[in-house]
Amino acid sequence: MALLFIVTLFSLLFAKLSLCASASGSNATDASLVAAASSSLVFTSSKWIWTASSTAGSTVSLRKDFTPPLGKSLIAAEIIITADSQLTFYVNGELVGSGTPPNRPRFAQRFCVDLLPSFNVFAATGIAPSTPSDGGLLATILLTYSDLTTDTILSDSSWRVHAGAPVGFQQLSFDDTAWPAATVVGSFGDAPWDEVNIPANPPVLTFDRAEWVWTDVVPASGTLPAGSRAFRRTFTPAPGQVPMSAQIIMAADNLYTLYVNGVQIDANRGFTVANNYIINFSPSTTEIVLAVLVTNNAASPAGLLLAMEVNMVPSGRANCTAGSFLLTDNGWLSTKAAIPAGWEQPGFDDSAWPPVVSEGAYPVAPWGTNTIAPPSAPVNV
Template sequence: MIFKVAETLILLALCVTQALAIDFTNSKWIWTSEGGTDLQKQPGSRAFRRDYYPPLGKSALSADILIVGDDGYTLYLNGKQIGVGQSWSVAQAYCVRLAPSCNVFAVNVTNGSNVPNPAGLLAAIQIKYTDGFVETVVTDSSWHVNTNVPAGFQEVGFDDSTWPAATVEANYGASPWGLISTPPSAASPRLSLTDANWIWTNEVSGGNAPIGNRAFRKTITLPAGQRATSATITLTADNWYTLYVQGKVVGTGFDFRAAQKYVVDILPYSEEVTIAVWALNGNGPTSPAGLIAEVDLTMEDCECGSVLSLVTDGSWKYNLGTPVGFEQVGYDDSAWPAAVVEGKYGMQPWGNVVVPTAVSPPSGPAPGAPSAMPASVAM
C-alpha cells in the first residue's frame, strides 16, 4: 500500500509540472463594433460566446485555456463559472474537462474607468481529443458578441444567433497592449468542502427528518479512455456515516462537527467510480439530518492537472433504506430518486464544520452498516 501511495504522489508531481503548451501568437484582441476602429471604448460589460463542435468522429476531452481581458473578465464553460481575471497585463491559465460534443465558451468582459479607454478580450484555447488529436481555437471574428450581458448568456441553450460577429481590434502584441505576461502552467479548478451542499432524502420537514439508516450513491463516469487512480474524499454526516469506494469500506465518522479526509487507491484503475455512503440519523424521533462531501478524483493521465472535483448536490441518489449490496459497483440505482439539497456548507444548524488538513486513518463500518473488504487507504 505504501508503494502504491508513493506511485500516486509521483504521478501527481509529474502532471503538475507540465508546461502550458499554448500561447497568444495567433490570437486577436476582439470587442464590439462600437466606435469603429477607434480603440477608445465606452465603459461597461460586454458578453462574448464561442460554440465549439468537434470534427466528425472525434470526442473532445479537455481544454487548456489562456485568457486575459481589458480590464477584467469572468469565464464560463457550458454555463459553469471557471475563473476570473482583474488585470489586462497578466493572463490566467485554466485546464477544464470538456463535454464530448458541443461546448460553449462564454466570457463577460468589463471595460472599467469612467471615460472611454482601450477594451478587449484575448484568448487561446487548445482542445484535446480522446484519440490524441489537438486543435486550437483563438479569439477572432468567429466569436459572437453583445453590447450588454443578458441573463443566462453563458448557458449552452442560450440563443445568440442574432448576435453580431466580434470585431478584431488588433493582433497579439500590438499597441496599446503589447506582450502579455503568461503563467507557466494551467491548473484544474479545485473544489473544497466549503463548496459542497448538505443533502438528505425527501423526508426533511422543518429542518428535521425521521431517525433511521439511509443509503446514498454517486457514480462518476469518466470520459472515454480516462481512468481514475485514486480518490480524495472529505465528508461528514449528521449523525453517523460509513463511506465505501468501489464497494470497499473506507472509514466511519460519528461527529458531524468535524469532517474526515480519506485518500483511497482505486484498484484496478477505472473509468467508473462508485461512491456509496451508509448514513444514520440517530436522534429521535426526528432531528436534523444531512450528508456533505467533496471528492477529488486523480487520473492516470496528465490532463487538467489530473484531478476532477465534485461535491454533494442533486446529482447524488438516495434510498429510504439500505438495500443489500447498495454499496457495490454495478448495483442498479436507476430507480433511486435524486438527493434533496438542504443548503450550502455553513448553513444552520451545522454551521462551519471543521475541515481537516491531514488525512484520516481507515476504519471499519459503523454498527449496522454493511460489511465489506477494506479499501486501500493512505495513512
C-alpha cells in the same frame, strides 16, 4: 579524432535539449511525455467568451483552430476549461469530456490530450443558463512541441462562436470562416463567475459550494425522522482518462459509512470535523462509485456533505495529470425505501432512485463551518 568528434557532437546535442527543456519549464526527458503534473495552469489572462446574445437553454458552439509556427511540431496539450453551463469539449473531433460532475462554472476540468503535429481544432458547446447574460466559456490551453518548448492558447475574441451546434462543427474539416468572433463578456474573477477551482496534483480541496443533502423535502423546522438512508453517486471519467487517485473530505449528521467502489473506507460520526481520505485506484478502474450510509440517531436535522477531487492519467501517457471535481448536490441519488442488499456495489442499478434535495450550500446552518482533519493513510481500491 573521430572519437573526439562524436563526443563533441553528443555534448552539443545534450546542451540543446537541456536548453529547450529549460525554456519550456518542462522536466520531461522524452518528447513523447509532457510534464503537465508539475505545471501550474491558471486562468489569469483568459477571458470569459460567449455569443453576443442567447436565450435560456439554447446551445452555443465555440471553436479555436491552431497551426504551429513553421518548423514546429505539436505533440500534446494540457487544458483547463469550464463553461456556464453544461460544457461539452472536443479536440480534433473527438469527445474529450463534459461539464459534469459538477455542472458548475466555478469548477474547471483539466484534460491532457495528444495533438496532431500541425493543424488542430479545439471545439466546445455550452448551454445558456437561466440568466442568458451569465453564459460564458473560460479556457487556458498549454501546447507542447516536440522540442519541449510550449505555447499558450487563451479564451478570447480570436475564438469563433455560433448559436446552435451545426452538424460536424467539432471536426477538423468544418469551415467556420462565416462564424463571428466570440464576444468577451468578462475577465477572470469577474462576477457572476468569480474565482474558479482548478484541479491540481496534489489536490487543494475545500467545501466551496458543496451542499448539505438529504432524501426528503426537508420541513421548515429542519427536523427529520430517525433512521438510515443510502446515498450513491457515480463518476465516469472522460474518454481515455484513467482514475489514479482521489481525495475525499466529508461529514454527516450523525453517523456515516463510506464505500468507494464497494470497498468500505471508514465509519465515522459527527459533522464538526470533516474526515479526509486519500484513495488510490487500480489501473483497471473505469468508474468511481461513491456510496454512503447515513444514520440520523434521533428526530433532528440530518445531512451529508462531501467534496471529491479525482486525479486521472490519460491512457498511455506519463507525467500528465487530468482532474475533475465532484460535490454533494442534486446529482446524487437516494432512496427512502428499505435499503436493498448490494446497494453499495458498483454494479447496483440505482436508476429508480430519486435525486436528493439540497438543504443549503456550505456553511449553511445548523452545521456551520467544519474543521478538515489531516489526510488519513491512503486506501487502495
